[in-house]
Amino acid sequence: MGLPWGCGCPSLTGHTRGLLTSLVTLLLLLWLGSAQLRVEGPGQPLTATVGQDVVLPCHLSPQRDARSLEVRWIRRTISETVHHYLNGEDLYGEQMGAYAGRTELARDGLSAGSLDLRIMGLRPSDEGHYVCIVKAADAYDEATVELVVSATGADPHLSLEGYEAGGIRVLCRSASWYPLPQLLWRDARGQHLPSVSQTHSQDQEGLFEIEGAVIVTGSVEGPLSCVVRSSRLQQEWESSLHITAPFFLKAQPLIVVLVLVLVLLAVSIGLGVYLFLKKGKLAAQGWSRGR
Structure with a gap:
């Protein structure tokens, strides 16, 4: 038996519309949540020593597989590429010459959302701010890592x-x-x-x-x-x-010379007095004999 038109169907339709709206909103939120990226760094400067290897930490939060994402590390001040990863491969066409053969993205951690970058044979010029950039088809985020470099020299x-x-x-x-x-x-x-x-x-x-x-x-x-x-x-x-x-x-040459001059002068005066007295004595003895 069919329901009469005045049985309250409009209210039922409104209720259904509300359920559909809630369902669409929930699905949209879930989709946005899966599309969003949040990239995090260490939150404090990283200190390393010249000549050693250093790992710049960066990861996705919450944890998710990053193997299909684009990951690019750059120097913040000059916006040049330090390392580039895309579609499962490392791309070196845009890499700065100073980092050629010296960088490595930790592949073992990509499936767990780890985007750590290893820099080998650290140099003083490596000091500065690095930006870890992650891109998906519909999302983007980045985090900054500050690297502080030091080297202990030779004893004085x-x-x-x-x-x-x-x-x-x-x-x-x-x-x-x-x-x-x-x-x-x-x-x-x-x-x-x-x-x-x-x-x-x-x-x-x-x-x-x-x-x-x-x-x-x-x-x-x-x-x-x-x-x-x-x-x-x-x-x-x-x-x-x-x-x-x-x-x-x-270190006192003038004083030394002065002392030597004074000594020589004293010796000369003493010798002169001695000769003068001796000459006077000899003259006196000659005069007495003449008488």
Whole structure:
């Protein structure tokens, strides 16, 4: 038996429409959720040492398979490609020359949403901000990783360079540092001594060599120390040198000459007086014999 037209079918139709609307909304939200990407980095600077390998961490959240996605790592300041992955392959056509043969996307972790990039043989020029970019057909996101690079150089080397300004010129040199360290002088009491000169240079690999000089006089007692300090590593390296008293005598040539002149003058005067008295005595003896 059919239902009469006035049985409330419009309300039933409205109810059905509401269910359909809710269902479509739910499906749309589920689709959007599956299409959206969220890329996350470490959230803090990553520190590494020159010459070693470093892994820049990046991953999808929530975890999902990234093998079918496009992954591109770039340098943020220059927007040039460090590594490019697409359709299951590494593409090197747009890669910066400085990274040729030095990068690797961790394939083992792609299925779990890991997008980590390994950089091999770290260089000072690798320091900076990197951007991990992920693209899907209908979604995009990125995360930034800051890489901080450091290198510990050689212990300070001290050498005597000669006499200067009434003292001894001492040179301190240390190489293979990154970034540029500080060079300080200390006496035996830990007091800082002023440098008379300080220079630095950078080699082709980007490592620094620093050199400083100080004039040491006899007033500086005990060992002299050269300290190279790395503010980034919060450490310092020290070498010491003890200069003995005879070196300071040679450092005073004018005083030495003056002393020698005075000694010779005293000897000359004494010899003159002696000869004068002897001559006078001989003259007196001759005069007495003549009488």
